[in-house]
Amino acid sequence: MPSTLSGLATYQEDIKKSRFIALADKVDNPAQALAFFAEHGVTDATHNCWAYRIGSEYRFNDDGEPGGTAGRPILQAIDGQQCDRVAVLVVRWFGGIKLGPGGLIRAYGGVAAQCLRLAQKIELVDELRVECHCRFGDMAIVQSRLATHGARVAQESFDTEGVRWLLVLPRQNEAAMAEQFVNLTRGQGLWRPADEESGD
Known part of the structure; x- marks a missing residue:
C-alpha cells in the first residue's frame, strides 16, 4: 500500500567530500512540489536536484548534473520506498572529488532512499x-x-x-x-x- 509523509524529513551524508542533504515532504499537487523545491533549495549549493511523484504525475530535475544521474535516481527512490504524493530535494555541495555517473546515481538515489526510509509515513487510502x-x-x-x-x-x-x-x-x-x-x-x-x- 503506498504511503506519504506525515511531515518534513531530512537526511545528510558526506560522500567522498561532497555533502548531500535530502529533504522530503508530502505534496498534493505539482504546484506544491515546485513551491517546496523553491523554498528549500540552497542558492550557494553546487546542485539542487529533485523529483516528485503524485499518482501518475511525476517530474525530476538534474540541475546541471549529467543527465539521468540525479533526478531519475531520486524518483526511483520514491517509487522504491512505495511513496506517493511526495517531493524530494537533494542538495549537493561539491567536495572536489568527481563521483562519476555510477557514483552520482548511487549517491543521489541512496541519500533520497535513506531520507524516505527514516521518515514518518502515513498510509494512503485509494x-x-x-x-x-x-x-x-x-x-x-x-x-x-x-x-x-x-x-x-x-x-x-x-x-x-x-x-x-x-x-x-x-x-x-x-x-x-x-x-x-x-x-x-x-x-x-x-x-x-x-x-x-x-x-x-
Whole structure:
C-alpha cells in the first residue's frame, strides 16, 4: 500500500567530500512540489536536484548534473520506498572529488532512499470521488450514514429539489455506500462516480 509523509524529513551524508542533504515532504499537487523545491533549495549549493511523484504525475530535475544521474535516481527512490504524493530535494555541495555517473546515481538515489526510509509515513487510502443528489427529505438520513463508509463532503450545492454533493470516499467502500444510498433514497437519488480527470 503506498504511503506519504506525515511531515518534513531530512537526511545528510558526506560522500567522498561532497555533502548531500535530502529533504522530503508530502505534496498534493505539482504546484506544491515546485513551491517546496523553491523554498528549500540552497542558492550557494553546487546542485539542487529533485523529483516528485503524485499518482501518475511525476517530474525530476538534474540541475546541471549529467543527465539521468540525479533526478531519475531520486524518483526511483520514491517509487522504491512505495511513496506517493511526495517531493524530494537533494542538495549537493561539491567536495572536489568527481563521483562519476555510477557514483552520482548511487549517491543521489541512496541519500533520497535513506531520507524516505527514516521518515514518518502515513498510509494512503485509494479514494474515489462521487457525485450524488438526493431530495431534501432524504438529506438528513443519507448524511448520517456518510461517516460509516468513510465518506466526506468535498462540495455541496442546493437546487429546488434537494442537495448535490461531491463526495470523497475510500474506493473499497463505494459499492456498499452506493447500495445504501439507493435504498435510503428509494431509487430516487443520483449516484455516479465523478470524472477523475477533473480531480484536484
